Amino acid sequence: MEENKAEIRAFLSRYFRNHNWQDDEDIFASGFVNSLFAMQLVLFVESEFAIKVENEDLKLENFRTINALAHLIERKTASPTHA
Amino acid sequence: MKIELNAQQKKDQATFRVFVSEEIVPHAERYDQEEHIPSELIAKLAQRGYLGATLPEEYGGRGMDMITYGLLNEELGRGCSSVRSLVTVQNMVAQTILKWGSRHQKELWLDKIASGDVIAAFALTEPEVGSDAKNIETTATPAGDSYIINGHKKWITFGQIADLFLVFGQCDGKSCAFLIEKDAPGLSMEPIFGMLGVRASMLAELHLSDCQIPRENLVGGVGFGFVPVALFALDLGRYGIAWGCVGIAQACLEACIHYTSQRKQFGVYLKEHQLIQQMITDMIVNVKAARLLCYQAGYLQELGDPNSIMEIMIAKYFASTMAIQAANDAVQIHGAIGCSSAHAVQRCLRDAKVMEIIEGTTQIHQIKIAEFGYQAYANN
Numbered sequence: 078m079e080e081n082k083a084e085i086r087a088f089l090s091r092y093f094r095n096h097n098w099q100d101d102e103d104i105f106a107s108g109f110v111n112s113l114f115a116m117q118l119v120l121f122v123e124s125e126f127a128i129k130v131e132n133e134d135l136k137l138e139n140f141r142t143i144n145a146l147a148h149l150i151e152r153k154t155a156s157p158t159h160a
Numbered sequence: 161m162k163i164e165l166n167a168q169q170k171k172d173q174a175t176f177r178v179f180v181s182e183e184i185v186p187h188a189e190r191y192d193q194e195e196h197i198p199s200e201l202i203a204k205l206a207q208r209g210y211l212g213a214t215l216p217e218e219y220g221g222r223g224m225d226m227i228t229y230g231l232l233n234e235e236l237g238r239g240c241s242s243v244r245s246l247v248t249v250q251n252m253v254a255q256t257i258l259k260w261g262s263r264h265q266k267e268l269w270l271d272k273i274a275s276g277d278v279i280a281a282f283a284l285t286e287p288e289v290g291s292d293a294k295n296i297e298t299t300a301t302p303a304g305d306s307y308i309i310n311g312h313k314k315w316i317t318f319g320q321i322a323d324l325f326l327v328f329g330q331c332d333g334k335s336c337a338f339l340i341e342k343d344a345p346g347l348s349m350e351p352i353f354g355m356l357g358v359r360a361s362m363l364a365e366l367h368l369s370d371c372q373i374p375r376e377n378l379v380g381g382v383g384f385g386f387v388p389v390a391l392f393a394l395d396l397g398r399y400g401i402a403w404g405c406v407g408i409a410q411a412c413l414e415a416c417i418h419y420t421s422q423r424k425q426f427g428v429y430l431k432e433h434q435l436i437q438q439m440i441t442d443m444i445v446n447v448k449a450a451r452l453l454c455y456q457a458g459y460l461q462e463l464g465d466p467n468s469i470m471e472i473m474i475a476k477y478f479a480s481t482m483a484i485q486a487a488n489d490a491v492q493i494h495g496a497i498g499c500s501s502a503h504a505v506q507r508c509l510r511d512a513k514v515m516e517i518i519e520g521t522t523q524i525h526q527i528k529i530a531e532f533g534y535q536a537y538a539n540n
Contacts, residue, residue: 088466092535094538111531112294112386112387112391113391113469113470113528113532115387115388116387116388116391116392116395116466116469117466117467117469118466119388120464120465120466120468120469121466123464124463124464124465124466131259131260132260132261132262132379132380132381135260135380135381135384135388136381137383
């Protein structure tokens with residue numbers, strides 16, 4: 078879990094330099110996010126953690142914070158049909 | 161680093177080229193003039209699996225990788241941008257359902273789209289909303305087990321013959337996407353004729369007047385119609401268009417190589433004139449550059465790399481602006497005959513102009529690419 082969070086944090090820092098992201102910080106409320114980044118975030122989560130984000134995962138709560146993303150990844154990787 | 165097609169990709173490329181040269185190129189001027197793609201050609205595209213090119217085999221698709229799909233778009237674009245548009249849009253909608261649709265939607269539609277039994281269209285643009293797509297005015301109102309859709313869609317590619325529309329709207333101010341069948345109550349279609357380019361893409365306006373559809377037709381959930389559903393589709397659309405532009409420019413290049421080798425002025429073939437050579441050189445170099453950008457974008461898209469979105473935008477921007485320059489020079493080289501409806505280069509010029517507008521205008525791309533640059537290259 079912590080390793081995944083570190084990877085997510087590293088991804089965010091590629092796009093938002095000079096910002097120290099907290100695990101519970103609302104990414105979408107930060108004012109940094111545009112639609113392109115939102116798409117890139119989905120692709121990052123899928124390619125980096127070998128999961129498929131599907132329609133039932135489309136809830137803002139799943140993507141809102143580093144913690145939420147880490148939980149989504151953990152839940153999807155635990156599922157036998159994740160890839 | 162190795163940039164080379166594998167054996168299967170080369171084989172597929174050769175097959176696409178023969179198909180386009182035999183089945184599309186001889187008829188493309190007629191399609192353009194009649195503003196119509198015959199159903200016989202659509203059946204041939206379906207038979208070869210091009211309408212479900214990117215769908216997995218389990219849904220009757222060809223399961224093409226992104227590079228092979230790009231090669232298909234290039235070859236179709238070389239022959240006729242309207243035909244290329246049909247394949248691009250069909251695959252845009254198919255992939256969107258595959259990615260963001262419910263299990264029921266996938267089972268209901270994907271094999272029909274792959275077989276060509278269903279023609280699918282992408283209905284985002286409205287009379288008052290083009291580039292500012294987040295602010296579409298079509299509304300969806302929940303009503304029991306249904307949504308009531310009201311709105312007006314315009315410039316919908318193959319809307320004249322589509323059986324299924326992926327329609328975007330707002331529900332309580334949140335973006336949403338719906339699958340709407342052509343015979344849904346309250347949906348009416350009006351053909352659009354007389355466009356500048358891509359004239360055989362059978363555009364239509366859609367009027368949605370208290371159009372009632374089941375709730376299960378929602379794709380991806382309320383609030384997710386624009387991001388990720390529409391942007392996912394547009395990303396694939398942009399990729400197909402970028403490759404299609406390479407095809408337009410390749411067609412222009414090949415036409416110019418042929419014509420300048422046949423026609424003499426001032427006692428020598430046109431190809432002996434250095435100012436002609438300059439235009440040919442620019443075409444060769446720019447086509448190659450655009451194709452390499454498309455390869456790069458396709459490679460990253462195949463990997464699911466987050467950078468693929470921007471690389472596709474860069475490829476589309478370069479390829480579409482390159483295509484119009486190549487087509488403009490091709491008409492110039494051909495002179496009067498290049499302005500005649502008998503010759504493909506005039507169609508290429510008109511089609512290339514449209515490529516600068518659809519799936520994000522040149523100016524929207526310039527804004528987005530510059531934003532990316534300031535993010536990527538700052539503090540390096």
